[in-house]
Amino acid sequence: MKHARPGSSNAAMPWPNRIDRLRIRHLRLLDLVARSGSLTAAGERLHLSQPAVTKMLQELELAFGCKLIERTTRGGRLSLAGERALERLRVVLGAIDAAGDALLTRPEVALVRLGMLPLVGMDVLPRAVAWLRARGNLPRLAVREHTVAGLTAMLSAGELDCIVGRLQKEHAGQLEASAHITRLRDEHLAVVCAPGHALARRRAVALADLHEGPWILPPRGTHTRDVFEQPFLDDGQLPPVPHIESASFHSNLAMTAAGGFLTVAPATALANYQALSMVCQVRLRTPFASGQLVFITPAQIESPPAVALLRVALQAVAAQDASVPSAPVRRR
CATH class of the missing domain: 3.40.190.290 (D-Maltodextrin-Binding Protein; domain 2)
Structure with a gap:
């Protein structure tokens, strides 16, 4: 079965194997765009070039099988699907940050x-x-x-x-x-x-x-x-x-x-x-x-x-x- 590309008219399906390949900074990209309203600003926070940010977004949307960010004249904003995804992913990001804090001192x-x-x-x-x-x-x-x-x-x-x-x-x-x-x-x-x-x-x-x-x-x-x-x-x-x-x-x-x-x-x-x-x-x-x-x-x-x-x-x-x-x- 073929998977539809992001943005196609057919119902999109996520690619589980591609989700497994996502890195933490892929997840942070959505959070940073939501906070700043700009792909450029999100890339600067991640210390990435504009082509690298665009590639990361494509990897995200291909993994989840839907459009997550909509381009605007001011930069970019999360689509409804992106907002729903971020609601879950913020919990993951919070857990990752908490793990870092917990292990920083007295990890026992x-x-x-x-x-x-x-x-x-x-x-x-x-x-x-x-x-x-x-x-x-x-x-x-x-x-x-x-x-x-x-x-x-x-x-x-x-x-x-x-x-x-x-x-x-x-x-x-x-x-x-x-x-x-x-x-x-x-x-x-x-x-x-x-x-x-x-x-x-x-x-x-x-x-x-x-x-x-x-x-x-x-x-x-x-x-x-x-x-x-x-x-x-x-x-x-x-x-x-x-x-x-x-x-x-x-x-x-x-x-x-x-x-x-x-x-x-x-x-x-x-x-x-x-x-x-x-x-x-x-x-x-x-x-x-x-x-x-x-x-x-x-x-x-x-x-x-x-x-x-x-x-x-x-x-x-x-x-x-x-x-x-x-x-x-x-x-x-």
Whole structure:
């Protein structure tokens, strides 16, 4: 059976033996064209002449049996087939880069590239690290902090091995098609104030009372800000306008304690601040909707053993939390 050439009117078929001959730089060519919009720029990054880049593109398209890059007046862009191919190949490129990082120093210890939301580092991750170290199974960790959207994008691009973060239950359902999601525990969003704030003395605070402020909130577009604003919108109210916008929960809680502000944070992240009597949780008449703390890995590839061990550690820590009754809210 003859294989159709790329660009022919007949259905194209890939050449498996030619796919096996592709080199890593063939795969990087697609990624570089997608990022730069130019074959010339991609060739410069690969230190190749224009004829060499053209030949490499022909080899790629012949191997996959379809047109991957469309020529434009500005240089080149990926075809729809090229975009679909790159979605998969970025995972491969990320794995290759990770292998290089893992073997650069201390190759005898596994490396895990972990993405997390900032407050995970205050509560869950330290205990999971201690759990692993006590058993002699602690891998090297390369930790990246970002928003939920930023972390999931890095995971899809093969830049991370796993994520620990919070999701609303409906958002977790949307991700299940492209990722493996392990639910660790329920997470509740708490409204927090300084002990001297007027709302700290009230036993039942309504949604309308929260307009008293002043507020420190995460920026718009973040998961926490969306969860915070939704109850106001559902009730026909405009959400409070923050006096300060900050993505750092650590800074937000510290400023709340010192300056008489209100802020929001996952309830499980408040323990250290409450133990020092720096802040207290506002007693809401109707609590905010709960989300879930989850561990996410790519669906396309099998998790390395070190990632699987980290999952086990996080599950163990979450199980400990579930077995301990939550402390009652202190009333004044």
